[in-house]
Structure formats: structure tokens, C-alpha cells
Amino acid sequence: MEIRTTTVFHMAGYSYAIFCWGLFSLYCIGYQVKQWRIFWHRRQKLNKLDDKAFDPCFPWEHWLRPLDRVVSIPFVTEMIAVKHIVGMCLFVIVNVIFILFAPFKWTDGFTSFRFEAIGLYDRRCAFMGMVNWAFVFILASRNSILTSMSGFTFESIIPYHRWVARVGLLEFIPHFVWRMYKGYIVNYVVADTLFCDLEQTSGTICMFGFLLLFVTSFSFVRRRFFEFFYYAHLIGIVVAIIFACIHEPACFLYFIPAVILWVADRAWRSYQSWLVPMVLLKMDTAVTKTETQEGISRMLFDYAGMTGYQPGQYVFLALARKKANAWWLRWRMANWHPITVSEVFPGNKAPDAAEKRVPHHSDEAGRHSISLEGTTSLDTNSLRRRASAWADEESQTKHSRDQHKVASLHIKALGGFSRDLLRHADEGSEVYVKVDGPYGPRLAYQDYQVLACYAAGIGITPALTLIKDCVERxxxxxxxxxxxxxxxxxxxxSTEETLAFHDQILYWRDRAAKAILPVTLDLQLYVTREPRGEKSVSGFDRTRYGQRPQMDECMNTIPVQHHVCVHTCGSDAFMSSVINEASRRGWHHHHETFEF
Ligand SMILES: Cc1cc2nc3c(=O)[nH]c(=O)nc-3n(C[C@H](O)[C@H](O)[C@H](O)COP(=O)(O)OP(=O)(O)OC[C@H]3O[C@@H](n4cnc5c(N)ncnc54)[C@H](O)[C@@H]3O)c2cc1C
Known part of the structure; x- marks a missing residue:
């Protein structure tokens, strides 16, 4: 096997790769400059040198805001921003230009464009597809230096992962079809179409790997049979890579850097989830299942990996029931579910920790398993009280930097995993649990005068941590x-859903009432499926029954109509109405989708 680096297909491939990396580097520089501006402004503010209103966005971000509008494309996606459609069109155009013209060499005899033989273009397409698939890998990493440099987060780049993968696959198709035809016409034997020699056979198997990825990643499969999608993805990608490298050794050059980043990501994830200490403190039912809602379970855990946590972020959670002589149940630990942190409290590493830590056992392999003993000593109200007492201590900043954080998760019982969790919580079953994270956005809401959160159902969880952070600070x-x-x-x-977070909302009220720097809370609740009631749910300024909010009316009630940071989480239809109204007003917004 020999890597041919001087072929015109390879030149097209690497010139395209260099072009993309160049664009990405420019983006990273822009992002870092933006971060530096924000840092500089906060420093000035801290030193009381600057008290003017500050806009963290660059001017061109405002000019492009109309493109933030989202639309749905029937049979393709429920929600996509216009800027992403434009971006994808440009991406496809760039790909076509590189397929036709790269490596853009100007020769003396050049007078007009001449189409080359198909046998040349199909391989150019394949090389471009290969470069795109290398990006696909990188776009599926949870941790990488590239995400830190660019500020992209896992959930924000996952849609690009899908789109780039589809473009890459499309580029493989002409090569696949043309080579099948060429294989067949050698001896006119049908089997030769796919398996005439090692090159053809490995190419065919590789293509089946890619097709498996494609077919199982349709949203129909992903949404209904997530686990099947997940394992098919792992198998498909391993098969595709191995056989691609056998088929064309130059694939090593393109895939190996991406594979190294991916392996590093997996190694870091394994370290975080298996070696960083995590203790499950409590697992209980926050809202019992009733006829009107599915029920919500709650977890409280102390995890050393939470030190870098930012409000609005999420963790991946894996869980398996602990049962004597049923070690095989632990295969479920390979299945990770993203869950947003609903609240954080300072943990026990601080000097005057008040709570009794639940002892944890180690299993035969020395890993932490959990115990639910003594959980009555852990209630979130006392954790909150303790946190606010520490906040008043002068030494708080120093301690908070190096202490663990206790975090809570609220999980709605929607499907197999989350219903099992609710059942285990109800029955008090013993479980193995692992956490990986935190991941997600670092929202600079604090530079805006207004924070406006719009949430539907369990989509309240990111807003809870943002509001709590704002009120406490x-x-x-x-x-x-x-x-x-x-x-x-x-x-x-139904109002039952609010029970899970009621005490937290009262806590905000309490803290806001005694705040050193004033903060006004405008909390509105809309209950869509309950008979019209008169009573406002306590903690909320307004409760409306039997209706949905009109986003323009809600936003009109905000007293400052500029410098607004909007956060939304809920169904696609709900978020679309929020995003479109926010972009119409030129407001900065961020949305969180509870499905990848
Ligand atoms: C960033 C993020 C944050 C989330 N935060 C919360 C939260 O705070 N509280 C909460 O109740 N839910 C949250 N979710 C949703 C939660 O991850 C899913 O509801 C849960 O994984 C459903 O699994 P299931 O087996 O119970 O249900 P299923 O019926 O298998 O799935 C229900 C839905 O969840 C999706 N889903 C299933 N498994 C996964 C997975 N491993 N990864 C991604 N999506 C999956 C499926 O596509 C499906 O649409 C969040 C999702 C994301 C992406």
C-alpha cells in the first residue's frame, strides 16, 4: 500500500482542508478577541473605571441578526436558522468549486475550462468527501482544543456534524456508482460490481458503513430508537474508517488526525466519568406521575468535575440498576443521556461543611457505587441556606474556587431510561451511576441589563441555574x-410540574428582596391544560390558565428594550416563536434543544 501524495485528487483534498482550517482559524481569532473585550470590560467595571452600558456583540453581529430567524423545512428539519441555510449553501458552493477547479493551478496554456474525464471527477469528489468526514469526527467531539478555541459547544455543533456528514456522503456517491459500473464492465459479472478485487471490496464495505450511519441517523430512528441509532453509529464509523484506509491509504492522512482527537476525547471522557470522584447523595421523586404529567425524578450528587461549571450547562448521565448476580446489567453504563444541571450548591470540601456526607461503597473493581442511606440529612433548602451564609463570608471567593459542587438534576420520565430512573427513585433501588461533564454554553448574560428566559415544561432547567446565578450574585x-x-x-x-422547583423560586424571591444590588424578578406562569383558575401559584407574579403566551406581548412588558439576553428551551415550535420575536427586536438569544 502506497500513499500517493502528488495525485490531483489528493491536491484538491488537501487544498480544501487548508482552506477550511484557514477560515476556522480566522473565526477562532475573532472569538478570542471577543472574549478578551468582555474580560477587559468586566475588569474596568470591577475597578470602577467604566460604568457605561456595554454591548458584548460586535457591530456585524447586529447587522446579521435578521438572519437568526428560524424556519422549518418540511421533511428535513423543524427548526433551522436562515443564517445556517445560507451557510450550508455557501459550503456546498465551495465544495463544488474545489471539486471542479482545485488545486487552482494557472498554466500558461490555459485559455478555457475543460471538463476532465468522469474517472477523475469521481475521485476528486471522494477526496473532498473524505476531508468532510474528517470534519464530521471533530464536530462530534465533546472535548477538544478546537471547541475551546472557537467557543463552539457540543450541542451547538451537532447539527453541523449532521449536515457536513450528508454533504460528504453525497460526494462519495458518484465515486461509488462509477466504480461499480467500472467493476461490472470488466467481465460483466454481477458480483464484480462490488467485490472484484481488494480495492473494490474494501470500498464497498466502507460504503456500507457510511450508509448504515446515514440510514440510522434519520430523525425518525434517532428520536424513536435512540439506543439502536447510537450503537449503529459506533459500528458504522469503525467499519467505514478501517475499510476506507484499506481502500485508499491516503485516507490515513485525513482521518488519523481526526481519530486522534476523537480518541483523546474518549480518553478524557472516561477519565472524567470513571476516575473523578462522584458521590450520589440522593435520588428521589420530585413530582409523582399523575394523569396530567409523566412525573419527574431528582438526583443530587457531589462531583469533583463540577469546578468549571457555568450556569445553563449539562452533564451526561449513565445509570444501571445494582442487582446481585446481574453484573451484565452494567452494559447500560455505556449509554449516556444529556441532562441539564438544575441547581448547584457549594459542596463539602469547604472548611465548615455542615452536611453529613452519605458514605459510598466501592464495588469489587474499586469504583464508587452509591448508597441512599442517610439521605434525610440532605435537603436543598439547607444547602441553599449554607451557600448564602458562605456568600457573606469574606473568604468565600477563595474557598469557592477549589471546592466541590453539589448539583441537582431533574429528569422527566419520557422514555425507557427516564421512566426506569423514576421507578428506581420510587422504589429506592440501588444503582450504579456515572457523570461526565459539564458541557455546554458559557452564556455571558451578565453583561446585559435584562435576562429573559422562556421555557416550556422540563425545559425550565437551564433557566433555573441562570436566574439563580444572577440573583445570588x-x-x-x-x-x-x-x-x-x-x-x-x-x-x-399542569401546576403539578411546578412543585419540583417551587422552593427554588421562593429562594430567589427571598434573595432578591435583600439584594445589595437591586434585581427585579418578573415571573410568569402559563398553565395550558388546567381548567381556568383564579389563584396565582405562589412565587409567580402572574399565573394564566388555559392559554399559551404571546411572545410579543411578554417581551413588550420588559421595561428596557435594548441590552436584552434571551434564553429559551422547549419544543421547536415554542423556541421558534421566541427566537423570531427576539431577532425581530435585535436581541441576543440562545436556545437549548433537549434532543440531539
Ligand atoms: C442538552 C440536553 C439537556 C437536557 N436536559 C434535560 C433535563 O434537564 N431534564 C430532562 O428531563 N431531560 C433533559 N434532556 C432530555 C433527555 O436527555 C432525554 O429526555 C432523555 O435522554 C430521554 O431518554 P429516554 O430513554 O427516557 O427516552 P426516549 O423515549 O428514548 O427518548 C426521548 C427523547 O430523548 C432523545 N434521547 C434519548 N436518549 C438520548 C440520548 N442519550 N442523548 C440525546 N437524546 C436522547 C430521543 O431522541 C427522544 O426524542 C436534555 C437533552 C439534551 C440534549
């Missing part, structure tokens, strides 16, 4: 938090 007088007005519009089917 304003209450403690942190001058770099400029947000003085918080609006929350929460849509639920």
Missing part, C-alpha cells in the same frame, strides 16, 4: 453582573 453585590431585570415565562401543562 446581584444579592452579594458582584459589580460585574449588570443584569438588573429578569423575566421568566414558563409554560407547563
Amino acid at each position: 446581584r444579592a452579594s453585590g458582584v459589580s460585574t453582573v449588570s443584569t438588573s431585570y429578569v423575566q421568566l415565562v414558563w409554560v407547563v401543562r
Whole structure:
């Protein structure tokens, strides 16, 4: 096997790769400059040198805001931003240009464009597809230096992972079809179409790997049979890579850097989830299943990996029931579910930790398993009280930097995994549990005067941590938090769903009332499937029964109509209405989708 580096297909491939990396580097530089601006502004504010309103966005981000509008494309996606459609069109055009013209060499005798033989173009297409598939790998990494440099987060780049993969696959098709035809016409034997020699056979198997990935990643399969999709993905990618490299050794050059990044990502994830200490403190039912809603389970855990946590982020959770003589149940630990952290509290490593830590056992392999003993000593109200007491201590900053964080998760019982979890919580079963993370956005809401959160159902969880963070920091007088007005519009089917978070909402009220820097809370609840009631649910300023919010009306009630940071999480239809209204007003927004 020999790697031919001087072929014109290879030149087209690597010139395209260099072009893409160049663009990406420019983006990273822009992102880092933006981060530096934000840092500089906060420093000035801290030193009381600058108290002017600050806009963290560059001017051109405002000019492009109309392109943030989202639309649905029938049979393709429920929600896509216009800027992404434009971006994908440009991406396809760039691909076509490289397929036709790369490596753009100008020769003296060149007078007009001449189409080459198909046998040349199909291989150019294949090489371009290969480069795109190398990007596909990188776009599926949870941790990588590239995500840190660019500020892209796992959930924000996953749609690109899908789109780039489809373009890459499309580029393989002409090569696949043309080579099948060429294989067949050698001896006119049908089997030769796919398996005439090693090159043809490996190419065919590789293509089956890619097709398996493609077919099982349709949203129909992904949404209904997530586990099948997940394992098919792993098998498909391993098969595709191995046989691609046998088929064309140059694939090594393109795939290996991406594979190295992917392996490093897996190694880091394994380290985080298996070696970083994690203790499950409590697992219980936050809301019991009733006729009107599915029920919500809650987990409280102390995890050393949470030190870098930012409000609005999520972790991956794996869980398996602990049962005597049923070690095989632990295969479920390979299945990770993303769940947003719903609240964080300072953990026990601080000097005056008050709570009794639940002892954990080690299993025969020395790993931590959990115990639910003594959980009555752990209630979130006392953890909150402890946190606010520490916040008043002078030494708080120093301690908070190196202490563990206790975090809670609220999980709605929707399908196999989450219903099992609710059942285990109800029955008090013993479980193995692992956490990997945190992942997700680092939202710079604090530089805006207004934080406006719009959530539907369990989509409230990211908003909870954002609002709590804002209220606590304003209450403690942190001058770099400029947000003085918080609006929350929460849509639920029944008031029972609010029970899980009721005490947290009352806690915000309490802290906001005694805040050093003023913060106004405007909390609105919409209950869609309950008979019209008169009573406002306590903690909320307004409760509306039997109706959905009109986004324009809600946003009109915000007293400051500029410098607004919008966060939304819920169904695609719900988020679309929020995003479109926010972009119409030129507001900065971020949305969280609870499905990949
Ligand atoms: C970033 C993010 C944050 C989330 N935060 C929360 C939260 O705070 N609380 C909460 O209740 N839910 C949250 N979810 C949703 C939660 O991950 C799914 O509801 C859960 O994985 C469903 O699994 P299931 O087997 O119970 O249901 P299923 O019936 O198997 O799936 C229900 C839906 O969840 C999706 N899903 C299933 N498994 C996964 C998986 N491993 N990864 C991604 N999606 C999956 C499926 O596509 C399907 O649409 C979040 C999802 C994401 C992507």
C-alpha cells in the first residue's frame, strides 16, 4: 500500500482542508478577541473605571441578526436558522468549486475550462468527501482544543456534524456508482460490481458503513430508537474508517488526525466519568406521575468535575440498576443521556461543611457505587441556606474556587431510561451511576441589563441555574453582573410540574428582596391544560390558565428594550416563536434543544 501524495485528487483534498482550517482559524481569532473585550470590560467595571452600558456583540453581529430567524423545512428539519441555510449553501458552493477547479493551478496554456474525464471527477469528489468526514469526527467531539478555541459547544455543533456528514456522503456517491459500473464492465459479472478485487471490496464495505450511519441517523430512528441509532453509529464509523484506509491509504492522512482527537476525547471522557470522584447523595421523586404529567425524578450528587461549571450547562448521565448476580446489567453504563444541571450548591470540601456526607461503597473493581442511606440529612433548602451564609463570608471567593459542587438534576420520565430512573427513585433501588461533564454554553448574560428566559415544561432547567446565578450574585453585590431585570415565562401543562422547583423560586424571591444590588424578578406562569383558575401559584407574579403566551406581548412588558439576553428551551415550535420575536427586536438569544 502506497500513499500517493502528488495525485490531483489528493491536491484538491488537501487544498480544501487548508482552506477550511484557514477560515476556522480566522473565526477562532475573532472569538478570542471577543472574549478578551468582555474580560477587559468586566475588569474596568470591577475597578470602577467604566460604568457605561456595554454591548458584548460586535457591530456585524447586529447587522446579521435578521438572519437568526428560524424556519422549518418540511421533511428535513423543524427548526433551522436562515443564517445556517445560507451557510450550508455557501459550503456546498465551495465544495463544488474545489471539486471542479482545485488545486487552482494557472498554466500558461490555459485559455478555457475543460471538463476532465468522469474517472477523475469521481475521485476528486471522494477526496473532498473524505476531508468532510474528517470534519464530521471533530464536530462530534465533546472535548477538544478546537471547541475551546472557537467557543463552539457540543450541542451547538451537532447539527453541523449532521449536515457536513450528508454533504460528504453525497460526494462519495458518484465515486461509488462509477466504480461499480467500472467493476461490472470488466467481465460483466454481477458480483464484480462490488467485490472484484481488494480495492473494490474494501470500498464497498466502507460504503456500507457510511450508509448504515446515514440510514440510522434519520430523525425518525434517532428520536424513536435512540439506543439502536447510537450503537449503529459506533459500528458504522469503525467499519467505514478501517475499510476506507484499506481502500485508499491516503485516507490515513485525513482521518488519523481526526481519530486522534476523537480518541483523546474518549480518553478524557472516561477519565472524567470513571476516575473523578462522584458521590450520589440522593435520588428521589420530585413530582409523582399523575394523569396530567409523566412525573419527574431528582438526583443530587457531589462531583469533583463540577469546578468549571457555568450556569445553563449539562452533564451526561449513565445509570444501571445494582442487582446481585446481574453484573451484565452494567452494559447500560455505556449509554449516556444529556441532562441539564438544575441547581448547584457549594459542596463539602469547604472548611465548615455542615452536611453529613452519605458514605459510598466501592464495588469489587474499586469504583464508587452509591448508597441512599442517610439521605434525610440532605435537603436543598439547607444547602441553599449554607451557600448564602458562605456568600457573606469574606473568604468565600477563595474557598469557592477549589471546592466541590453539589448539583441537582431533574429528569422527566419520557422514555425507557427516564421512566426506569423514576421507578428506581420510587422504589429506592440501588444503582450504579456515572457523570461526565459539564458541557455546554458559557452564556455571558451578565453583561446585559435584562435576562429573559422562556421555557416550556422540563425545559425550565437551564433557566433555573441562570436566574439563580444572577440573583445570588446581584444579592452579594458582584459589580460585574449588570443584569438588573429578569423575566421568566414558563409554560407547563399542569401546576403539578411546578412543585419540583417551587422552593427554588421562593429562594430567589427571598434573595432578591435583600439584594445589595437591586434585581427585579418578573415571573410568569402559563398553565395550558388546567381548567381556568383564579389563584396565582405562589412565587409567580402572574399565573394564566388555559392559554399559551404571546411572545410579543411578554417581551413588550420588559421595561428596557435594548441590552436584552434571551434564553429559551422547549419544543421547536415554542423556541421558534421566541427566537423570531427576539431577532425581530435585535436581541441576543440562545436556545437549548433537549434532543440531539
Ligand atoms: C442538552 C440536553 C439537556 C437536557 N436536559 C434535560 C433535563 O434537564 N431534564 C430532562 O428531563 N431531560 C433533559 N434532556 C432530555 C433527555 O436527555 C432525554 O429526555 C432523555 O435522554 C430521554 O431518554 P429516554 O430513554 O427516557 O427516552 P426516549 O423515549 O428514548 O427518548 C426521548 C427523547 O430523548 C432523545 N434521547 C434519548 N436518549 C438520548 C440520548 N442519550 N442523548 C440525546 N437524546 C436522547 C430521543 O431522541 C427522544 O426524542 C436534555 C437533552 C439534551 C440534549
